[in-house]
Structures are given as structure tokens and as C-alpha cells.
Amino acid sequence: MKVACRLPHSDYEIITLGHGGGGRLSQQLISGVLLPKLNNDYLQELHDGAVFPIADPVRLAFTTDSFVVSPPFFPGGDIGLLSVYGTANDLAMCGARPLFLSLALIIEEGFSIHGLEQILSSIRTACDLLELQVVTGDTKVVERGKGDGIFINTTGLGAVLDGIEISPRRIRAGDQILLSGSLAEHGVSIMSLREGLKFDSPLLSDTSALWPLVEAVLRRGGQGIHSMRDATRGGLASALNEMALSARVGIVIDENALPVREEVQGACEILGLDPLYIANEGKFVSLVSPECSEQVLSAMREHPLGRDACRIGEVVAGHPGVVVARNGFGATRVIDMISGEQLPRIC
Amino acid sequence: MKVACRLPHSDYEIITLGHGGGGRLSQQLISGVLLPKLNNDYLQELHDGAVFPIADPVRLAFTTDSFVVSPPFFPGGDIGLLSVYGTANDLAMCGARPLFLSLALIIEEGFSIHGLEQILSSIRTACDLLELQVVTGDTKVVERGKGDGIFINTTGLGAVLDGIEISPRRIRAGDQILLSGSLAEHGVSIMSLREGLKFDSPLLSDTSALWPLVEAVLRRGGQGIHSMRDATRGGLASALNEMALSARVGIVIDENALPVREEVQGACEILGLDPLYIANEGKFVSLVSPECSEQVLSAMREHPLGRDACRIGEVVAGHPGVVVARNGFGATRVIDMISGEQLPRIC
Numbered sequence: 001m002k003v004a005c006r007l008p009h010s011d012y013e014i015i016t017l018g019h020g021g022g023g024r025l026s027q028q029l030i031s032g033v034l035l036p037k038l039n040n041d042y043l044q045e046l047h048d049g050a051v052f053p054i055a056d057p058v059r060l061a062f063t064t065d066s067f068v069v070s071p072p073f074f075p076g077g078d079i080g081l082l083s084v085y086g087t088a089n090d091l092a093m094c095g096a097r098p099l100f101l102s103l104a105l106i107i108e109e110g111f112s113i114h115g116l117e118q119i120l121s122s123i124r125t126a127c128d129l130l131e132l133q134v135v136t137g138d139t140k141v142v143e144r145g146k147g148d149g150i151f152i153n154t155t156g157l158g159a160v161l162d163g164i165e166i167s168p169r170r171i172r173a174g175d176q177i178l179l180s181g182s183l184a185e186h187g188v189s190i191m192s193l194r195e196g197l198k199f200d201s202p203l204l205s206d207t208s209a210l211w212p213l214v215e216a217v218l219r220r221g222g223q224g225i226h227s228m229r230d231a232t233r234g235g236l237a238s239a240l241n242e243m244a245l246s247a248r249v250g251i252v253i254d255e256n257a258l259p260v261r262e263e264v265q266g267a268c269e270i271l272g273l274d275p276l277y278i279a280n281e282g283k284f285v286s287l288v289s290p291e292c293s294e295q296v297l298s299a300m301r302e303h304p305l306g307r308d309a310c311r312i313g314e315v316v317a318g319h320p321g322v323v324v325a326r327n328g329f330g331a332t333r334v335i336d337m338i339s340g341e342q343l344p345r346i347c
Numbered sequence: 348m349k350v351a352c353r354l355p356h357s358d359y360e361i362i363t364l365g366h367g368g369g370g371r372l373s374q375q376l377i378s379g380v381l382l383p384k385l386n387n388d389y390l391q392e393l394h395d396g397a398v399f400p401i402a403d404p405v406r407l408a409f410t411t412d413s414f415v416v417s418p419p420f421f422p423g424g425d426i427g428l429l430s431v432y433g434t435a436n437d438l439a440m441c442g443a444r445p446l447f448l449s450l451a452l453i454i455e456e457g458f459s460i461h462g463l464e465q466i467l468s469s470i471r472t473a474c475d476l477l478e479l480q481v482v483t484g485d486t487k488v489v490e491r492g493k494g495d496g497i498f499i500n501t502t503g504l505g506a507v508l509d510g511i512e513i514s515p516r517r518i519r520a521g522d523q524i525l526l527s528g529s530l531a532e533h534g535v536s537i538m539s540l541r542e543g544l545k546f547d548s549p550l551l552s553d554t555s556a557l558w559p560l561v562e563a564v565l566r567r568g569g570q571g572i573h574s575m576r577d578a579t580r581g582g583l584a585s586a587l588n589e590m591a592l593s594a595r596v597g598i599v600i601d602e603n604a605l606p607v608r609e610e611v612q613g614a615c616e617i618l619g620l621d622p623l624y625i626a627n628e629g630k631f632v633s634l635v636s637p638e639c640s641e642q643v644l645s646a647m648r649e650h651p652l653g654r655d656a657c658r659i660g661e662v663v664a665g666h667p668g669v670v671v672a673r674n675g676f677g678a679t680r681v682i683d684m685i686s687g688e689q690l691p692r693i694c
Binding site for chain 2: 023045050052062063068100103104169230232233277
């Protein structure tokens, strides 16, 4: 649906404060731009919230994330894809199939409505892939210089698969650590763009929807899947440290087993970044009982998103809360949590 | 719990980009500042999301809102109270008891941690009043000049009361329009603060939790309560226009019946504002079948938040989508939706 017929030309081009005022311009933005992209029966109601029945007993997963990535468009994705996949991936990390999403936009005055439409198209594409719906939303506009283009919050509701129990409390010494694919692609893509680095083939973000792969893992591993975490902000190092800390266990990884693509490794060297600390947006680790780890690994490799999956280490009873990496010569180093900010606004 | 012992002094005072980086500073902010204020069993898990069982059939309400109010502290409230009450009120407008909340912060580098703690205390106070829990959250930090202090998104889940069905589709000609109290206090409080106006007694925002009053209304009116809406951004005029548009009915209100406190009316005259278009944060309209409207009105008046409740008009079959006001002399005027932005960043 074209919106030019509904909004005067000057309002068509950019977002103004009036689009966030709750009056006629807000209504036009909703009916002319947002609804045509996202429409479904719940949103159509235009009520203060969405209401849906839950008929059978279920465990719901509930998670929220704001996305402030700069720039909002990058090789391999944009803030729209990221805001759906990021929250859906967090639901997946709870063992939950994503069901419903809320969408809240904070837009800086002057942002282009064309850019907003592109982002909404990405949101729709991502939702369709996951058979997920945006059922309620909110739009605020802040004055020029009081925001930065667009910030997006999505909050997700999902249904935990029957018989699955994912929790840091279930992590045990001996658990095998499986990584779903190669590291650091999202962060390196954004940093290369910011720094103006050019490569023969562009470095693409790995932004993707993990649920289909996670579902395959859960169906194969069942109760043997103890914990999962996607390696976003702070990279794999932070994900592993958080797990070691909350489960009060030690983690040992094999540094030579970590998959990093050659061009990503090269960019990391130019940028002075350690791939272990770089954000991913389509990779996760699962901590799996040793009995089922081989089966789970082969289930992962059968899926396109998991074809580079590998075992990278294991959980140990020693040094609780500490992650160490062993290199090829048998030496170990502590993989600490990142202390400050390596890459601001990466997601 | 004091946090000074956990964060170095320089980090204690202000938020830095590192607090949003997903590493050690992020963990310190969570464990030293956020958890002590908000702690509960769900948050304690520190997982990517919260998981809770739904045992019996239920209709869930789901709603999201971002809060960008400037300034974040104002007479009668702050962005913390607002962000809990605002979302809980939207759930209430669906006929739902608020149950769970997500909390996502976008903080500008340089914001004071003391200010953040005050806001978190308000969030906790508001949650306790509503017997509501923040069960999952997210914190992002943006560079100085790319945000404005703090923006907060809350997304709420509630359970719709048994036997209650609130929807614009249920609005009928003849429905009585009940308003829960006096108008324009939130917007006038913020505007007076921004303009530096001084009054003998300070003008307080009406920021409040509507659920206890709404529950009384629903228990008295049952299926006779057809629709409800809180009169926030765009004021009562926008709330009524949205209802008239989505239900394709006309609305007639009695301008002389609208309750506005004398000092608020005075401030509106000084500021050149029409109380009908000013945001409220603790007032709602309900559209009620004529058979039960007297009973519902007396139920409202028994509650402290509803003691100024009154009938302000009715739904008519004529002029669908249009709201008109009748004054004391029998003349009518159309109460249009606000066209631009009267009061930016009021909530």
C-alpha cells in the first residue's frame, strides 16, 4: 500500500514530533505505514494491548531487548531483522518456540519514513520466517539530537517445548560445550563498516533466526540439553563467563577448536579485536550431557545454520566461575569477561 | 545494599559506555544496582528470559510502552513510576490484572547512577503496590548526545478477569461515558515545570495505578463494561476519537460536566492549552451499558482514585467517527483529534 495519498508530502518524507503526539499524525503513521507492513488480527483491534487465550497448561518464556545498533543498516542485515531475531533467539535460549512479539519504536525527529518502511519490511520478513506476529506496539518520537535515528525494543513471548528444561542450574561437570558455528561475524561486519574497511567480499553479519536449529537440538537432546546461551554482546567469552558464574562451575575450551572464517580473522587483526569478545547474532553455545553430545552435534550439522557446529570444550568441577582456554601447546590462559566497552552499540 | 564497595568511585557516579557492553561493568551494574532494587526469583536466574507456568486456561493481555518523558523527575512522580503504572494501566484497559513486567533501559552515557537508583526505587514501589514483578530486563547505553538521560520500555503481561470482555467492537449507541476523575493534571504539571511556572501549591501529576479502581468497575459492571481507555497522550479528546473511529459510532460529551481543578484550569489558560487535549496518567473513560451505569459510577466514587468520577456523555448512532461537545447554551462543537504535537515527550 502506498502511503503518499494519506500523508501530505512533507510528512511523508520524514518523521516529525507530531507523529509521536497521539493525535491525527500518529494515527496516519499507524494506519498508513505501520499497519500495512505488520497487519494481523490482533494489531487490527488498535486497542491498548493484545488479548489472546491460553487454553492448555504451558510454560511461557518472556524476554525483552532494545536495539540501538549504529548504523541501522549493515551488510547482512538491519535493525529490523536484528530486533526480531535477537528477541526470538533469547526465547529459543529458554527452549521456547517464539509466539508473539511487541514492538516499540523510539524515533528521532527527522528520520526518513522510507527508512522506517524498510525496517518494517525486514521486521515482517523476519516474523514470517518464524511464524511469529507483532501483536502490540508503541511509537515515540524524540527531538532532533535527543536520540539517534531509531531505537527498537521488542519483547517476546514463547512456549517452552514439552519435556525441555533449560537452566544454568542444570549445568554439570562433564557437560560438553557445543558451538553452533563460526565466530565474530556480526561485530566485525559493523566495525568494518564504521571504519570504512573494504574487503574483496563484504563481511556479512550472521544475523539469523536460531529457533529452527534450536528446535532440532532440543528434539534430539531432550533433557540432555542443560543450558544454552547465544553469544551476542561481549561475544562467546561473555556468554561462557556468565554460564560459569551462574552455575558455579569451571569451563575449559580448546582455543584451536574455535571456528573463525579466514576473512573475519584477517579483519580482526586489522581492527585489533579478539574474536572471542566480538558479538555474534546467529550463534549459540549449548551445554549438553556427554551421553548425547555426539547425537546433538550431528543434528546441528544437518541444519544449514549449524553446518560448522563443533565441540569447543567442557565443564569442569575445578576453578568455579572461571573460563580458561587451552592452546595447541598445552598452555592455558584465563578468558576473562570483557572489562569495559569494546564495541559500543553493536546491537 | 550499598554499591560503593562493588564499583570504583568514578564508575559509581555516572553511567559509562562500558555499562552497556555486556562485560564486567554490565555485570556490576546488574548485580550492584539493578538486582538489589528489583530482585525476585525470576530475575535471580539471570537467564536470557523468564519462564513461568500457566496452569489453567486464561486470556492473557500483552502491551508495550516506551517512556521518554522530559524531565524524568516531576512533581507527583518520575519516569520510574510512570513506566510501571503506564503499562499496568494499559493492561487494566484490557480488563486484565497486571502480572509480569519486562524492563528495558536505554541510558545516555553520563547519566547519574544515583538518578538511576532513584528511578529503580520508584519502579519497585510501583510494582509492590500492584503486586507485580519485573521478571526480565535489558540495559543499553548510548553515547553522550545520542539519547537524552534515560528512556524506559516496559512490556506487561496480565490475566483478563473471568467473564469480562473489553473491546471497541462492543461499543453500542446508548452506552454511557464515565470519566474516572479530573483532567489534564499530568500534562500541566510537566509543562509548568518546563516553563518555570510557580504556583501557590505545586501542580502534581496524576500518575497512578488504575487497576484497583478498574477491578472495582469490572466487578460491579461485568459484561456491561463495553470498552475502556486511559486518556494519556493526546488527552481525553484523542481517547474518545480513537474509540469513535474504531467502533464507528458518534460520541457526544457535555462540556460543562468535564471536571478540571481550578488551579489546573488557571495554568491551562496561562499556557494556552485546552484540558481536553492534555495528557493524564491516572484517568480513564469507560463506555458502559445504560442499565448498569449508575451502579458503576457509584462503585467508582467509593474508591479514592474515582471520587470525582462522573458521567460526561454518551454514544450515539449519528455522526460515526466524530466526537462533539455540547456546551451550556446547547451549542455543539466538534472535538477533533489533535493534528500535530501539542506537548512533546509528555510520557
